[in-house]
Amino acid sequence: MVMAAEPQFHVLAVDDSLFDRKLIERLLQKASCQVTTVDSGYKALEFLGLREGVEINDPDAVSTSPVIHQEVEVNLIITDYCMPGMTGYDLLKKVKESSAFKNIPVVIMSSENVPARISRCLEEGAEEFFLKPVRLADLNRLKPHMMKTKLKNQMLEEIEKPSKVESGTAAAVVEPEVKDLTEIGIKIVPLQSEVEPKQVHLQVVQQEDQTMSNNKRKSVEEGLSTDRSRPRFEGITTAV
Amino acid sequence: MDAHVAQLQMQYRNYILSLYQQGFLDDQFTELKSLQDDGSPDFVAEVLSLFFDDCVKLVGNMARALDQIGTVDFCQVGANVHQLKGSSSSVGAKRVKGLCINFKELCEAKNYEGCVRCLQQVDIEYKTLKAKLQDMFNLEKQIVQAGGIVPQVDIN
Numbered sequence: 001m002v003m004a005a006e007p008q009f010h011v012l013a014v015d016d017s018l019f020d021r022k023l024i025e026r027l028l029q030k031a032s033c034q035v036t037t038v039d040s041g042y043k044a045l046e047f048l049g050l051r052e053g054v055e056i057n058d059p060d061a062v063s064t065s066p067v068i069h070q071e072v073e074v075n076l077i078i079t080d081y082c083m084p085g086m087t088g089y090d091l092l093k094k095v096k097e098s099s100a101f102k103n104i105p106v107v108i109m110s111s112e113n114v115p116a117r118i119s120r121c122l123e124e125g126a127e128e129f130f131l132k133p134v135r136l137a138d139l140n141r142l143k144p145h146m147m148k149t150k151l152k153n154q155m156l157e158e159i160e161k162p163s164k165v166e167s168g169t170a171a172a173v174v175e176p177e178v179k180d181l182t183e184i185g186i187k188i189v190p191l192q193s194e195v196e197p198k199q200v201h202l203q204v205v206q207q208e209d210q211t212m213s214n215n216k217r218k219s220v221e222e223g224l225s226t227d228r229s230r231p232r233f234e235g236i237t238t239a240v
Numbered sequence: 241m242d243a244h245v246a247q248l249q250m251q252y253r254n255y256i257l258s259l260y261q262q263g264f265l266d267d268q269f270t271e272l273k274s275l276q277d278d279g280s281p282d283f284v285a286e287v288l289s290l291f292f293d294d295c296v297k298l299v300g301n302m303a304r305a306l307d308q309i310g311t312v313d314f315c316q317v318g319a320n321v322h323q324l325k326g327s328s329s330s331v332g333a334k335r336v337k338g339l340c341i342n343f344k345e346l347c348e349a350k351n352y353e354g355c356v357r358c359l360q361q362v363d364i365e366y367k368t369l370k371a372k373l374q375d376m377f378n379l380e381k382q383i384v385q386a387g388g389i390v391p392q393v394d395i396n
Contacts, residue, residue, distance in 0.1 A: 017323070017326075017327070018290060019287070019290045019291060019294055019327050019330070020326075020327075020330065022286065022287060022290060023287065023330055026275050026280060026283055026287075027275065029279075029280070030275050030277075111322075111325070111326040111329065132326060132329065132330060133268050133271070133329055133330040135271055136271070136274070136275070
């Protein structure tokens with residue numbers, strides 16, 4: 001049941017295949033997310049406001065095409081690995097290298113189970129690696145990751161409010177001094193009543209955080225905790 | 241509600257079950273159906289339509305590549321097989337997916353005759369599936385027209 005209080009997550013889905021885009025879009029909608037789909041890593045960066053490594057609101061940047069200046073809040077990027085031009089891995093790197101967007105969780109999808117590929121992505125900072133076909137159960141596991149970023153952004157906005165710095169840098173928040181969520185949880189006393197319920201969420205997120213890191217390699221190991229056993233690795237042999 | 245609707249519904253149920261039993265569809269198709277709802281009532285039909293378009297395109301590409309007798313680019317063929325394997329897997333087209341797995345190996349082995357045979361099988365298989373699913377949709381339409389509801393078929 002979707003209650004009014006349930007936060008809306010905005011997911012940016014990247015895949016060069018129209019078919020896969022349609023699928024991931026429906027899955028995300030079903031998981032109650034707001035979805036934007038793009039067909040390439042370049043378009044994804046453009047959407048985020050990053051082009052050729054230059055952040056859009058940089059006054060020195062020469063812009064030749066119309067640019068989105070509004071604040072784009074993206075809570076998760078989910079991208080296909082195999083794409084022409086910029087691969088999902090390349091996109092992951094660019095996102096993690098950008099000061100404005102490195103905190104956005106990135107999930108990689110692939111139709112191939114290549115352990116070396118999976119490790120590389122996870123090491124580069126991908127939150128999860130999903131084997132296609134992606135299922136609703138997979139996406140629902142992403143909620144804690146998205147919640148974490150959303151809360152962080154909101155809390156940082158609260159910090160930013162009293163001392164609004166002139167915007168010379170990226171549209172997104174300035175380099176946060178608070179590094180992790182526990183710090184935020186302790187420092188911020190509820191400013192408004194609406195912050196209270198989120199503190200409950202914080203505790204939940206922290207607990208889930210531990211289990212999440214254990215599950216990172218889930219795609220490589222067999223055995224998912226779903227109701228029925230799916231022959232996910234049928235016909236594919238992997239040596240991990 | 242009359243006996244006619246009930247009969248159609250039973251026919252529908254049996255038909256769907258047979259598609260699974262005969263290996264045309266797998267549980268990924270079930271997943272797709274579960275994603276369809278009042279907000280997206282034609283989702284399955286749309287996705288299938290995209291899938292079959294893909295089939296036509298990819299089979300065409302592969303046929304052309306295999307036509308270049310003596311200079312067949314097996315990597316190219318393999319790339320198309322890879323795509324078809326991905327989409328058939330995502331749609332629950334079990335038999336097509338199975339053929340693609342074999343096909344991939346044949347490409348890697350640069351087995352020309354094997355590839356040509358496999359491509360023919362893929363062509364037949366996706367067309368067969370398309371016809372079967374069309375029959376399924378027609379049954380759904382008949383049920384609705386007769387005033388009934390399309391039953392949810394529990395595969396397990």
